[in-house]
Amino acid sequence: MTTLTLAKALNEGLRRSMEDDPKVLVMGEDVGKLGGVFRVTDGLQKDFGEDRVIDTPLAESGIIGTAIGLALRGYRPVCEIQFDGFVFPAADQIITQLAKMPLRSLGTLKLPVVVRIPCGGGIGAVEHHSESPEAYFTHTAGLRVVACSNPADAYTMIQDAVRCDDPIIFFEPKRRYWDKADVDLAAPGLPLDRARTVRQGRDITLIAYGPMVKTCLEAAAAAEEDGRDIEVIDLRSLNPLDVDVLTESVTRTGRCVVAHEAPVFTGFGAELAARITERCFYSLEAPVLRVGGFSTPYPPSRLEDHYLPDLDRVLDAVDRSFAY
């Protein structure tokens, strides 16, 4: 066991990927000497050289577009988008090219490109540095979308993502970058497209991913004192969705709350609520409830504690579910 922060776990995972496969490249803004603004790529350029850890010009569309070209030549680029709110200049390349080119080629082309995006709020940042754009990408067929929530998963999920032959949007919960945990560097991880039940419970199912998993676990611990036994599921993969794990859980508990930082309206929780309702209708004691950001742009950071769902807002939703 090694104690690692989530950022360091990603770093170790990337290092392992680069050691295992000489075709793996890291590219992005400031990923070289600086090691990325969150230090996720710290030391990689020193050890693997400037040809494999590429400091790019400051243009996100260029990062993804050239990564596609490198992938066409047989490389496996791992792109860093510096902050969630800066992915939009690259959205055209991601949506019209990266996601669709394998289909266009009738399967002759593979695009093993990983797009790493630090996501979410809670770090007191200025505008465009705290967003949760996952629904834009889960809505785009051809992409896989995953979100890690803890150091152990970060370590294996980034390696699995690099090995995957499909393009992947890889969300990293930036306010959890500094969370520490023991990581077994030799242990195999859960397959990339599988959800994990991170706490078992009988009374209600909480579903979360990325930064909200920790919040939901804290909420479950607090609710235990009130005699409520909450199950918490970490989705890990948003597309594809491990719907069987969700169905089994909600069929058993009869109640479900979905939590994410992104706005609730047409957020990923809407898909979860619909799908669970379709699958578990006769088992549900209450509608699937959603907790998340408001239908506003992300607020100035002095207000973000109101915007981000916290333990109390999650438990409020749990109370509302039980009130049915």
Next chain:
Amino acid sequence: MTADAPRGVHAPPELVQLLTPEGERVEHPDYDIELTAEEVRSLYRDLVLVRRVDLEAVALQRQGELGIWASLLGQEAAQIGSGRALTDADMAFPTYREHGVAWCRDVDPVKLLGLFRGVSNGGWDPAEHNFHLYTIVIGSQALHAVGYAMGIQRDGAEAATIVYFGDGATSQGDVNESFIWASVFNAPIVFFCQNNQWAISEPLEKQSKIPLYKRASGFGFPGIRVDGNDVFACLAVTRRALQNARDGQGPTLIEAFTYRMGAHTTSDDPTRYRLADELEAWKLKDPIERVKAYLFKNQLADQEFFEKIDAEADALGKDVRSRCLALPDPPPRAIFDHVYAGAHALLDEEREQYLTYLAGFER
């Protein structure tokens, strides 16, 4: 130039030309080329055949057999000249109009038609031909080409990349970003811009206040303008630029000064925005007629040769037509194929549900 003046009719002085519209060979101090009679006849054949395929495709669209077609009429020399400059190891990234380059890369024309007929969104294996899939979003492929060229650099391979785009695409951010990337990484790439004077209805003046090839200097690499209707010049200039790229001298921007003699696509009506005089003036610069005149004048080909090529073109047109009409619609389940390389639970579920639903109609 006023807005209504025929544009591009008077060739600017910086333009590299090796064969005049009248079929006279002219010398150029930097870009001369030695071509055997056989090579010239072969270039002529390519020009005629791709024009014939294009003509057939337009007819097929008019008859309702293709949803749309983007004609290359007038741009044959730019495409055949540059396409023939490529080695097998070089990689080409086209727009959706590079039917002539596709021909040079041995892509079956029927596969191009299949895309416009709607049986696939691509349909050939890019690695088999070193000819990437058609890209419809304007300019996106420029970045793919630069990334591919960066891969060539890392492989230490003796190869270069060429990317095609039009005058309109030079306004796209992706094309400008690709110039920056290619420049700072010294990527082995040739940017081949076919300036056909029109981006659908918008004339060149809406895209640039300076000649397009001059854009390159701001990015730190050479730009050159070539007579895009002169297949000799296009071949010579592109060959040199590709060799420079392979030799580690970085990118070149080539502006092939040409003219889109047809509509943007079969859905377009150019009579709404351009003068008939302009088209008539450009017809005098036709890329095929000048090679024919050169072959005649220099007695490099006789009437029998031209008749043979015409007959071959007609046979090709008929063949392309019959095979296009025979293209089967893909089965419904093909919607779900190749979206992902690996298994995907949601798609598996949707495929099964939809096929079950369809089977319900067969009972």
